[in-house]
Amino acid sequence: MQQTALIECVPNFSEGRRAEVIAQIAAAARSAPVHLLDVSSDADHNRTVVTFAGAPEAVIEAAFAMCAAAAALIDLDQHQGVHPRIGAMDVIPLVPLRGITLEACAELARRLGRRIADELGLPVYLYEAAALRPERRSLAAVRRGGYEALKLAVERDPDRAPDYGAPKLGRAGAVAVGARMPLIAFNAYLNTDDVTTAQAVAKSIRESSGGLKHVKALGLLVGGRAQVSMNLTDYRQTGLFAVMQAVTREAARHGAAVERTELVGLIPQQALIDYAVDALGLPAHARRLTLERRLGEAAGDYRPILFDEQ
Amino acid sequence: MQQTALIECVPNFSEGRRAEVIAQIAAAARSAPVHLLDVSSDADHNRTVVTFAGAPEAVIEAAFAMCAAAAALIDLDQHQGVHPRIGAMDVIPLVPLRGITLEACAELARRLGRRIADELGLPVYLYEAAALRPERRSLAAVRRGGYEALKLAVERDPDRAPDYGAPKLGRAGAVAVGARMPLIAFNAYLNTDDVTTAQAVAKSIRESSGGLKHVKALGLLVGGRAQVSMNLTDYRQTGLFAVMQAVTREAARHGAAVERTELVGLIPQQALIDYAVDALGLPAHARRLTLERRLGEAAGDYRPILFDEQ
Numbered sequence: 001m002q003q004t005a006l007i008e009c010v011p012n013f014s015e016g017r018r019a020e021v022i023a024q025i026a027a028a029a030r031s032a033p034v035h036l037l038d039v040s041s042d043a044d045h046n047r048t049v050v051t052f053a054g055a056p057e058a059v060i061e062a063a064f065a066m067c068a069a070a071a072a073l074i075d076l077d078q079h080q081g082v083h084p085r086i087g088a089m090d091v092i093p094l095v096p097l098r099g100i101t102l103e104a105c106a107e108l109a110r111r112l113g114r115r116i117a118d119e120l121g122l123p124v125y126l127y128e129a130a131a132l133r134p135e136r137r138s139l140a141a142v143r144r145g146g147y148e149a150l151k152l153a154v155e156r157d158p159d160r161a162p163d164y165g166a167p168k169l170g171r172a173g174a175v176a177v178g179a180r181m182p183l184i185a186f187n188a189y190l191n192t193d194d195v196t197t198a199q200a201v202a203k204s205i206r207e208s209s210g211g212l213k214h215v216k217a218l219g220l221l222v223g224g225r226a227q228v229s230m231n232l233t234d235y236r237q238t239g240l241f242a243v244m245q246a247v248t249r250e251a252a253r254h255g256a257a258v259e260r261t262e263l264v265g266l267i268p269q270q271a272l273i274d275y276a277v278d279a280l281g282l283p284a285h286a287r288r289l290t291l292e293r294r295l296g297e298a299a300g301d302y303r304p305i306l307f308d309e310q
Numbered sequence: 311m312q313q314t315a316l317i318e319c320v321p322n323f324s325e326g327r328r329a330e331v332i333a334q335i336a337a338a339a340r341s342a343p344v345h346l347l348d349v350s351s352d353a354d355h356n357r358t359v360v361t362f363a364g365a366p367e368a369v370i371e372a373a374f375a376m377c378a379a380a381a382a383l384i385d386l387d388q389h390q391g392v393h394p395r396i397g398a399m400d401v402i403p404l405v406p407l408r409g410i411t412l413e414a415c416a417e418l419a420r421r422l423g424r425r426i427a428d429e430l431g432l433p434v435y436l437y438e439a440a441a442l443r444p445e446r447r448s449l450a451a452v453r454r455g456g457y458e459a460l461k462l463a464v465e466r467d468p469d470r471a472p473d474y475g476a477p478k479l480g481r482a483g484a485v486a487v488g489a490r491m492p493l494i495a496f497n498a499y500l501n502t503d504d505v506t507t508a509q510a511v512a513k514s515i516r517e518s519s520g521g522l523k524h525v526k527a528l529g530l531l532v533g534g535r536a537q538v539s540m541n542l543t544d545y546r547q548t549g550l551f552a553v554m555q556a557v558t559r560e561a562a563r564h565g566a567a568v569e570r571t572e573l574v575g576l577i578p579q580q581a582l583i584d585y586a587v588d589a590l591g592l593p594a595h596a597r598r599l600t601l602e603r604r605l606g607e608a609a610g611d612y613r614p615i616l617f618d619e620q
Contacts, residue, residue, distance in 0.1 A: 008601070035608035038599070053605060097601075182601070244590065260591040269600035272586035273579060279589050280554065281570040289348070290579035291318070291407075291492070291615060295363060298345035305601060 005100040007108070008053040008182070009034075009063050010265060011092045013070045014085045014173075016046040021073050026050055028069040032061035038266050044222045046081030047090070049185070049265045053097060056104075060112050063092050067116055071172035076147045082220050083229075086143050086150050087122070087173030094130075094179045097305055105179035106130040113177040117165030123154065124164040127178035132163050139176060140208075140216075147173045182305065184232040184271055185264035186240065188247050189225045190256045198226035201250040205230075205243065212246055214238040225259070235271045241278035268305045315410040317418070318363040318492070319344075319373050320575060321402045323380045324395045324483075326356040331383050336360055338379040342371035348576050354532045356391030357400075359495070359575045363407060366414075370422050373402050377426055381482035386457045392530050393539075396453050396460050397432070397483030404440075404489045407615055415489035416440040423487040427475030433464065434474040437488035442473050449486060450518075450526075457483045492615065494542040494581055495574035496550065498557050499535045500566045508536035511560040515540075515553065522556055524548040535569070545581045551588035578615045 015021050019041075025048070026039045034054035041048040052062060067089040074088035092112065094105040109130035117124045131137045145153070151169040153160045161167045162174060190198055199219030203209045205228075206217040214234035220227045228247055232238060248258055270287065277286045288294075296302030325331050329351075335358070336349050344364035351358040362372060377399040384398035402422065404415040419440035427434045441447045455463070461479040463470040471477045472484060500508055509529030513519045515538075516527040524544035530537045538557055542548060558568055580597065587596045598604075606612030 035605065037601070037604040037608060051601075051604070053608075097605075240586070240590065258591065260593075263592060263596055263599055266599050266601040266604055267596075269579065269583060269602045272600065273582045275586040275590065276550070276582040280550065280585065281568065282573060283570075286573055286577075289573055289576050290582065291347070291361075291576045292579045294347040294361070294576055295345065295407075298347060298363075 004098075005056055005104075006053060006098040007056050007059050007100055007105055008051065008095040008097050009059045009092065010049060010051050010095065011063060011066055012047060012049050012085075012090045013066070013074065014047060014076065014079050014081065014088055014090050015070075015074050016041040016048050016081065017043050022048050024073060025066055025069045028065040029062040031065040032058040034058050034062045040265050042264070044081070045083040046079065047083050047085065051265050056100065056108055059094065060108055063094075063112055064115055064119075067092065067122070067175060068120055071120055071122060075171045076173040077171050079147075082222065084140075084143050084146050085173075086125075086147050087175050088171075089175050090143075090173075091127075091139065091176040091178070093128070095182050096179075097182075098303060102129050102179055102181060109177045109179045113164050113175070116175055116177065117162070121170075122165055122172060123162035123167065123169060123174040125174060125176045126163045127176050129179040130177060135159075136163070139178065142176050150174060181234060182268050184235050184240070184267050186230050186232060186243070186261060187222075187264065188228045188230070188244070188261045189222070189259045190228065190251055191259045192226050192256045193221070193224050194256075195219055195221040195226050197251065197254045197256050198228050200254055201228050201247055201256075202230075204250045205246045212238050212242060215243060226256070232271075235268070235274075239278065240271055240275040244275075270305070314408075315366055315414075316363060316408040317366050317369050317410060317415055318361065318405040318407050319369045319402065320359060320361050320405065321373060321376055322357060322359050322395075322400045323376070323384065324357060324386065324389050324391065324398055324400050325380075325384050326351040326358050326391065327353050332358050334383060335376055335379045338375040339372040341375040342368040344368050344372045350575050352574070354391070355393040356389065357393050357395065361575050366410065366418055369404070370418055373404075373422055374425055374429075377402065377432070377485060378430055381430055381432060385481045386483040387481050389457075392532065394450075394453050394456050395483075396435075396457050397485050399485050400453075400483075401437075401449065401486040401488070403438070404487075405492050406489075407492075408613060412439050412489055412491060419487045419489045423474050423485070426485055426487065427472070431480075432475055432482060433472035433477065433479060433484040435484060435486045436473045437486050439489040440487060445469075446473070449488065452486050460484060491544065492578055494545050494550070494577050496540050496542060496553070496571060497532075497574065498538045498540070498554070498571045499532070499569045500538065500561055501569045502536050502566045503531070503534050504566075505529055505531040505536050507561065507564045507566050508538050510564055511538050511557055511566075512540075514560045515556045522548050522552060525553060536566070542581075545578070545584075549588065550581060550585040554585075580614070
């Protein structure tokens with residue numbers, strides 16, 4: 001059965017405190033027929049993550065409208081927050097959910113980026129699957145040094161010139177537009193206010209320092225607590241159970257423990273189901289033993305999020 | 311929106327070894343347009359649990375056909391197994407899933423029981439929500455002493471006379487027909503072959519001995535391992551996390567640990583999601599943060615299993 005294409009967009013913008021501004025930017029997504037699924041603001045990070053989904057053309061339209069609203073309402077010269085960022089509409093990832101490939105989402109991201117540069121006059125960087133330069137597959141590389149460093153470097157360093165738009169940052173900064181598979185943004189709070197413990201845990205578990213594959217991690221101080229802030233970029237390969245085991249073990253090496261955790265935005269339900277199966281010591285096939293899944297399969301309307309079975 | 315009524319039927323029959331017999335009985339469910347969702351056989355318990363679902367009339371028809379097949383193919387005088395049982399088709403619970411009440415399922419169970427007694431000549435006991443006598447709300451009370459004890463008692467003891475049918479057990483035994491809410495059948499294997507440890511754990515966690523509400527538990531020896539065999543009869547009140555904490559703690563008091571677990575039949579997905587949320591230390595509202603749920607709610611086709619939100 002040919003499925004209608006469904007994509008998700010998870011823009012992050014650099015405002016997590018002023019409710020009025022957050023509401024205006026989120027409302028801009030409603031300029032196209034998309035499903036607004038979640039708005040998660042974090043006052044410490046001073047950052048908001050919006051999740052919406054719909055048909056590709058509608059999602060592109062809504063993302064453009066949000067970007068225009070964010071650029072008009074956020075001044076990076078006034079923005080403070082612990083999370084790395086380069087712009088008002090900091091990052092716009094497009095995610096295939098059903099009936100569309102990652103490569104098709106990458107093409108959509110390039111079209112969206114071109115339009116943002118042309119019509120809003122913002123410098124645009126294409127990242128991950130949408131990247132035009134291999135070194136820009138990494139979002140961390142694109143955002144290196146944040147807004148303040150990029151503002152200086154963009155005019156002098158050809159390696160940091162945008163993919164689209166003029167090499168100059170105004171108060172709305174730059175925009176990273178990309179395509180990627182679904183990820184899980186997951187934070188663990190430790191029972192300490194010592195940020196160096198969170199940093200040590202983050203360093204030992206993240207792929208870039210030789211830790212777990214498909215895991216990015218930073219140690220931060222959030223609300224007076226050491227926080228290990230993580231992205232699981234392929235939860236089907238490295239899931240929540242493996243990550244929590246590693247965080248717990250490394251925290252214990254520093255005399256600390258995980259107090260609680262949180263999600264930023266939404267999570268594919270299979271990631272929670274897989275965690276439960278692993279943590280309970282259930283056999284692997286138990287992940288398929290839910291009543292809802294069997295009912296959906298039997299009735300022919302089981303519609304998993306993309307690639308669930310691959 | 312008025313929903314089409316959907317019910318589940320989870321008959322247990324007393325054969326878990328002879329594949330040919332199991333296949334014939336399961337196939338009998340296909341005599342009506344139901345969705346056959348799962349067939350779980352256990353050779354040690356010598357017992358099979360079938361799960362199917364559909365519209366009420368179709369489910370009743372399929373359950374009757376399976377009961378007829380089981381009565382023809384299984385001889386309780388030849389049956390051995392560690393699980394308590396009173397008949398070939400030992401127990402037939404009807405479970406409301408969507409668009410129907412528990413009381414309506416109880417009425418359907420009584421109709422089905424009447425037909426089994428009239429057309430198959432089997433003694434029928436009505437239990438849980440379908441019970442006509444208050445003391446038969448408990449399935450354990452109905453099955454007390456198993457087939458062997460009931461065979462003797464049924465003819466002499468008016469308290470053990472069936473609700474429908476003659477007070478006499480043939481080789482197919484009796485049938486318990488009932489209605490109940492969804493339950494989770496969940497077993498934990500301990501790292502010991504000492505069945506008394508499993509029995510002690512079971513006793514300390516089950517409601518009937520003053521343990522956790524909505525938990526039934528037995529200690530068994532299965533495959534050379536001590537097994538705590540549990541039913542969670544209201545997982546929204548007492549979930550997998552609370553149960554696993556209790557089993558782990560009580561096992562540790564006897565120097566044992568949980569080695570692995572298993573499900574018998576299917577599980578409502580929210581029970582696994584809730585376990586993950588609890589075990590990860592996520593905030594309670596995270597149970598609603600799945601992408602699939604938000605998408606379904608936004609698109610108006612989110613259809614949880616009955617009572618999910620109540």
